[in-house]
Amino acid sequence: MRKSMLNILAFLGGGVLFSLLSLLESARPGPDFSLQTSLLLLSGGFGGVAVRFWFLQRWQSREREADLALLVRTGRRIHQLLAERKSRDELLQGICRILVDEAHYFSAWLALINRDGALVRCAEVGLGEQFFRVRQSMEKGVFPACAKKALAGEGLVVSAPANRCAGCILAKDDADRVCFTSRLSHHDQVYGLLTVSTSGSREHDLEEQVLFGEIAQDVGQALYRMELEEQRAVTENRFRELVENSLAGILLIQDNAIIYRNPEQKRLFGPLPAHFRTDAFAGVHPDDLEKVEGAYARVSSGEASSVDVDFRFYPQQTPGATQAMKWVFCRASRIDYQGRETVLVSMLDITRNRELEQIVRVQDKMSSLGRVAAGIAHEIRNPLSGINIYLDTLGKIHERQENLETVGEILAQMKVASGKIESVIRRVMDFSKPGQPRLTLVDVNQPVENALFLCAAALRRDRVGVEKDLAGDLPRCRLDASLIEQVVLNLLTNATEALRHAEEKMISVRTVFEKEAVVIRVGDSGPGIPEDRRGKVFDPFYTTKSDGTGIGLSLCQRIINDHHGTLVVESSVWGGAEFVISLGPAPERNG
Amino acid sequence: MDLFERLQGMKVLLVEDEPLIRDSLRRFFANENCAIMAVETGEDALEIIKGNDCDIIIADYRLPGMDGLEFLKRAQRLNARFKKILLTAYMTEAVISEAFRLGVHEFIEKPFSMEDLEEALARILEKR
Numbered sequence: 001m002r003k004s005m006l007n008i009l010a011f012l013g014g015g016v017l018f019s020l021l022s023l024l025e026s027a028r029p030g031p032d033f034s035l036q037t038s039l040l041l042l043s044g045g046f047g048g049v050a051v052r053f054w055f056l057q058r059w060q061s062r063e064r065e066a067d068l069a070l071l072v073r074t075g076r077r078i079h080q081l082l083a084e085r086k087s088r089d090e091l092l093q094g095i096c097r098i099l100v101d102e103a104h105y106f107s108a109w110l111a112l113i114n115r116d117g118a119l120v121r122c123a124e125v126g127l128g129e130q131f132f133r134v135r136q137s138m139e140k141g142v143f144p145a146c147a148k149k150a151l152a153g154e155g156l157v158v159s160a161p162a163n164r165c166a167g168c169i170l171a172k173d174d175a176d177r178v179c180f181t182s183r184l185s186h187h188d189q190v191y192g193l194l195t196v197s198t199s200g201s202r203e204h205d206l207e208e209q210v211l212f213g214e215i216a217q218d219v220g221q222a223l224y225r226m227e228l229e230e231q232r233a234v235t236e237n238r239f240r241e242l243v244e245n246s247l248a249g250i251l252l253i254q255d256n257a258i259i260y261r262n263p264e265q266k267r268l269f270g271p272l273p274a275h276f277r278t279d280a281f282a283g284v285h286p287d288d289l290e291k292v293e294g295a296y297a298r299v300s301s302g303e304a305s306s307v308d309v310d311f312r313f314y315p316q317q318t319p320g321a322t323q324a325m326k327w328v329f330c331r332a333s334r335i336d337y338q339g340r341e342t343v344l345v346s347m348l349d350i351t352r353n354r355e356l357e358q359i360v361r362v363q364d365k366m367s368s369l370g371r372v373a374a375g376i377a378h379e380i381r382n383p384l385s386g387i388n389i390y391l392d393t394l395g396k397i398h399e400r401q402e403n404l405e406t407v408g409e410i411l412a413q414m415k416v417a418s419g420k421i422e423s424v425i426r427r428v429m430d431f432s433k434p435g436q437p438r439l440t441l442v443d444v445n446q447p448v449e450n451a452l453f454l455c456a457a458a459l460r461r462d463r464v465g466v467e468k469d470l471a472g473d474l475p476r477c478r479l480d481a482s483l484i485e486q487v488v489l490n491l492l493t494n495a496t497e498a499l500r501h502a503e504e505k506m507i508s509v510r511t512v513f514e515k516e517a518v519v520i521r522v523g524d525s526g527p528g529i530p531e532d533r534r535g536k537v538f539d540p541f542y543t544t545k546s547d548g549t550g551i552g553l554s555l556c557q558r559i560i561n562d563h564h565g566t567l568v569v570e571s572s573v574w575g576g577a578e579f580v581i582s583l584g585p586a587p588e589r590n591g
Numbered sequence: 592m593d594l595f596e597r598l599q600g601m602k603v604l605l606v607e608d609e610p611l612i613r614d615s616l617r618r619f620f621a622n623e624n625c626a627i628m629a630v631e632t633g634e635d636a637l638e639i640i641k642g643n644d645c646d647i648i649i650a651d652y653r654l655p656g657m658d659g660l661e662f663l664k665r666a667q668r669l670n671a672r673f674k675k676i677l678l679t680a681y682m683t684e685a686v687i688s689e690a691f692r693l694g695v696h697e698f699i700e701k702p703f704s705m706e707d708l709e710e711a712l713a714r715i716l717e718k719r
Binding site (some may be wrong): 378380381382383384386387388389390391392393396402406410413417420457460461 | 608611612615619655656681701708
């Protein structure tokens with residue numbers, strides 16, 4: 001209306017001005033209103049309209065340039081805001097605020113939806129009360145028509161006053177405004193929508209719309225990045241919680257320095273001084289030091305990617321507190337952590353297991369001793385009886401002062417008897433003595449002989465014949481003689497029990513050096529062990545005896561494994577079972 | 592009459608694998624002017640019984656080869672007249688009841704001294 005009025009005015013103005021000018025030129029004033037005059041008036045009118053359009057165009061293009069520049073600046077500000085890593089609510093509110101305060105938009109609102117299309121959060125600037133109603137209906141799942149179209153992927157939705165929907169967010173007095181609505185998305189993932197209202201004159205301004213679309217794209221990308229970061233934080237958090245609450249002690253070593261310890265590790269090892277060097281292995285039990293150093297060197301040099309080792313150590317003491325020795329099973333692996341070579345060490349506290357194992361070992365020893373107790377009683381009571389009788393004889397000789405010449409012989413015999421008792425007691429004590437394996441250089445024949453001695457009486461009682469063939473020139477081995485004695489005794493008592501119902505009762509005990517190993521063979525003439533059960537006999541709690549615990553052989557194997565040897569079962573020359581212990585000889589020193 | 596004076600006319604056989612007990616008893620009896628025969632196994636003892644009458648047999652329960660009770664059982668078949676004393680270092684119910692069935696007259700538990708043996712011998716001689 002206004003536009004057409006202006007055009008008419010410009011037309012009339014132009015016509016009057018042009019005709020007056022022509023009249024002045026021709027200097028022919030008169031009332032005649034010729035065709036020429038009319039033409040002049042008409043062309044003047046059109047000229048006036050053209051001039052008006054020219055001025056208008058010029059003025060509008062200046063305004064647009066300024067507008068677009070403003071929009072570009074706004075885009076930059078929003079970019080800066082996105083980079084500031086604010087919270088989501090702050091970010092959304094900030095975007096709306098920039099669009100209204102710094103760009104030429106009257107209002108801006110933003111809604112985020114989840115994957116199911118439900119409203120998650122929203123923000124607005126410049127709408128105030130009007131937004132409340134829309135927000136309520138969006139919370140119920142009813143979105144404005146422009147929002148629905150944008151979310152459906154129609155690109156930029158322009159809602160001009162003419163095609164505005166019935167329940168438009170804008171009040172009726174804002175009737176000449178136009179709304180731009182764009183989806184916020186990235187790679188097919190829809191995060192929500194952004195709507196601005198602006199002057200109706202921008203309804204067909206394509207460049208303006210493209211710039212707005214780009215701002216919406218940037219926001220979509222930022223939301224995608226935020227989601228990624230949140231997911232990563234959740235994953236990281238989950239792993240951290242796993243590690244922090246792990247039953248295993250976990251530590252990370254980089255360049256020989258500990259960069260992380262989880263709570264269990266701290267509980268296990270106690271506080272570590274700041275200058276603690278991982279290669280110093282402070283607190284590690286001296287007997288295990290060599291083993292631990294070797295394992296750490298293998299993994300830190302890259303020779304092995306992962307090593308398992310169990311060792312004892314004394315936790316670093318807090319002043320005034322006494323810490324008991326701990327036993328851990330430890331796995332060290334090379335990993336890549338934050339782009340650097342790192343040794344990951346996880347360790348389990350097996351102190352209690354070892355204690356229980358120790359108890360079981362002692363109990364097994366005791367039950368072995370129980371089985372040979374009759375023999376031991378015999379070994380002690382016989383020489384003791386001898387001593388008693390010799391004393392009675394000496395008493396009689398002293399009383400009568402006769403046969404004095406025999407006193408010397410009797411005293412010598414008594415000495416033999418007391419020596420026998422002493423040796424039995426020493427062997428029993430050695431055998432039942434608890435404690436850690438004490439490795440010393442030993443001739444394997446020594447514990448074998450001791451075991452044979454301990455059960456000699458039992459073997460005689462059961463009328464078991466013994467074939468003994470011990471090699472005389474065996475290289476010495478590093479072993480705990482009392483443990484090996486326990487193993488051989490266990491094998492001997494097992495063999496004796498296997499012979500209970502056998503016709504021919506024979507046991508063979510041989511030692512020999514073969515294939516670079518010192519081998520102890522304990523065979524019997526019993527029924528033997530069928531092939532399919534040979535693997536099972538070493539399982540803990542596997543037993544065929546009604547009164548057995550099934551611990552004996554598993555423990556034997558454990559002891560031999562601790563000596564880095566092997567214990568297997570084969571067939572004896574009589575078709576019975578033959579247990580074969582192989583032990584590596586100690587390396588010869590000094591050639 | 593002194594115990595050992597009465598024993599002087601008797602034949603006593605000791606079956607015991609422990610050399611210290613054989614030797615100490617032999618010396619004690621010798622000191623009392625008595626003689627005992629001492630052997631290591633039941634098998635050896637049976638050989639002796641075949642050729643000689645014995646009055647008293649002192650046998651250890653635990654012997655290499657046949658045990659003391661087995662030996663006494665077989666010895667009884669050869670000669671039922673002798674008195675039996677059983678020595679044991681480790682007495683079990685099974686051994687005791689088996690010994691009673693065989694009519695063992697005296698038990699002596701190891702470790703023992705001459706006092707224990709003298710009392711057992713005295714009781715046996717009184718019953719005769």
